[in-house]
Amino acid sequence: MIKVAKFGGTSMADASAITRSANIIKAEESRRYVVVSAPGKRFSQDTKVTDMLYACCHELELDGTCEDTFAKIRERFIGICADLGLSLDITPYLDKVKEGIYKYRSTSYCASRGEYLSGVIMAAALGYEFVDAADVVVFTCDGEFDAASTRSALQAKLADTPRAVIPGFYGADEHGTVHTFSRGGSDITGALIAEAVKADMYENWTDVNGFLSADPRVVDNPKLISKLSYKELRELAYMGANVLHHESIFPVRSSGIPINIRNTFAPEESGTLIVPEVKDSEVTDTVTGIAGKTGYSIIYIEKSMMNNEYGFVRKILSVLEQYNISFEHMPSGIDTLSIVVSDSSIAGRESVLLDRITKAVAPDHIKIKSGICLIATVGHGMKSNLGTAAKLCGALSGAGVNLRMIDQGSSELNIIVAVDSRDYGKAINAIYKAFKC
Ligand code: ASP
Numbered sequence: 001m002i003k004v005a006k007f008g009g010t011s012m013a014d015a016s017a018i019t020r021s022a023n024i025i026k027a028e029e030s031r032r033y034v035v036v037s038a039p040g041k042r043f044s045q046d047t048k049v050t051d052m053l054y055a056c057c058h059e060l061e062l063d064g065t066c067e068d069t070f071a072k073i074r075e076r077f078i079g080i081c082a083d084l085g086l087s088l089d090i091t092p093y094l095d096k097v098k099e100g101i102y103k104y105r106s107t108s109y110c111a112s113r114g115e116y117l118s119g120v121i122m123a124a125a126l127g128y129e130f131v132d133a134a135d136v137v138v139f140t141c142d143g144e145f146d147a148a149s150t151r152s153a154l155q156a157k158l159a160d161t162p163r164a165v166i167p168g169f170y171g172a173d174e175h176g177t178v179h180t181f182s183r184g185g186s187d188i189t190g191a192l193i194a195e196a197v198k199a200d201m202y203e204n205w206t207d208v209n210g211f212l213s214a215d216p217r218v219v220d221n222p223k224l225i226s227k228l229s230y231k232e233l234r235e236l237a238y239m240g241a242n243v244l245h246h247e248s249i250f251p252v253r254s255s256g257i258p259i260n261i262r263n264t265f266a267p268e269e270s271g272t273l274i275v276p277e278v279k280d281s282e283v284t285d286t287v288t289g290i291a292g293k294t295g296y297s298i299i300y301i302e303k304s305m306m307n308n309e310y311g312f313v314r315k316i317l318s319v320l321e322q323y324n325i326s327f328e329h330m331p332s333g334i335d336t337l338s339i340v341v342s343d344s345s346i347a348g349r350e351s352v353l354l355d356r357i358t359k360a361v362a363p364d365h366i367k368i369k370s371g372i373c374l375i376a377t378v379g380h381g382m383k384s385n386l387g388t389a390a391k392l393c394g395a396l397s398g399a400g401v402n403l404r405m406i407d408q409g410s411s412e413l414n415i416i417v418a419v420d421s422r423d424y425g426k427a428i429n430a431i432y433k434a435f436k437c
Helices: 015-027 049-063 067-084 091-104 107-126 147-159 186-196 230-238 246-254 312-322 350-361 380-384 388-398 421-435
Strands: 003-007 031-036 164-167 170-172 178-180 201-206 227-229 259-263 272-275 289-302 336-342 365-378 403-408 414-420
Touching: 003 015, 003 186, 015 031, 015 067, 015 107, 031 107, 031 186, 049 067, 049 091, 049 107, 067 091, 067 107, 091 107, 107 164, 107 170, 107 178, 147 186, 164 186, 186 201, 186 246, 227 230, 230 246, 230 272, 230 289, 230 365, 289 350, 289 421, 312 336, 312 350, 350 365, 365 421, 388 403, 388 414, 388 421, 414 421
Parallel strands: 003 031, 003 201, 031 164, 201 259, 227 272
Antiparallel strands: 170 178, 259 272, 289 336, 289 365, 365 414, 403 414
């Protein structure tokens, strides 16, 4: 039995959290490969080491020095080692990191050093081998992740390494230049390792009991989801349920490895199990979870007889393509089309877009409505329960929320609605109450 155990920032925040994490690893022989994040926040006003590192890079660019911020990082790591009572002398590692920050002046190099130092410390605390992610997680020179080369490098290295600690979040190209995944990317590293070593389980240790059926900042005390499928997770994670990085699902999903989200601070809880498939007989609720995101706009296009015009939608989409804008949803009527896009993708380009689309298809009306949020209601139980959409719409109208768009995925796994951002909390609570999820 092989388990890959990834520990997030809070699980690495200080010596007491690291000791907890190390005890969890030692409690099971099978926890052979450990992936760590950089030390996160110890209390709510604290700063994550990764954010301090990004700040270093920024200061270096602006002022040519980052001495004060780096001194704080140094103090943090020296404190952790002293509190852990390690014989490891972290000072030469810190000196080398500082030298690299000044030498490379690269944001990715700088940001990745929190995971690197965390990994060195955890390896020393466990007596496991330290494997630098720069040697086994491969990126191309232009910063694209290279999955096939990573798989071979990991398999070659870990085949003769029975137990190892590998830092998350980064890798390197053939010249040794460091590249990072997007924020929260240590989850991806853990999944890549689980896939490469054909692990029986990918454990993701964090600071919550598992995946909740709604955001606890919006819904009071939402239920914990004990089991969900990769597909459900993907829908919820994409829409902002952020226990796991949404890209971390792909490597383990293709090889059917289950993910177990666990709480470092309550290891007695069994957490949330994410499995390739949930059997119909196991589905008890219509809705597994609800998630939502603000920051969207809808481009409304109206043209009479639009449905008879060949290539109408293609012409609009090629305008979006030219501007590198990908759309989230595109429900249409006979004479109308709504295209949901993120605010950030169209920011500052609204009028040129309207202009270009107008030139391309000569609509009768076209406008952009911003201030929209999307809410996904997800669950395998939907396809066997009639009236889910009716119940959802009823809940929204009962709460006085105006529905701007509704879109049901073809697999009947989710219903996405768009409502005004100011109704975000009201809408999620109304749906949650209706489905008692
Ligand atoms: N430390 C990085 C971040 O804060 C990556 C991670 O923790 O997964 O985003």
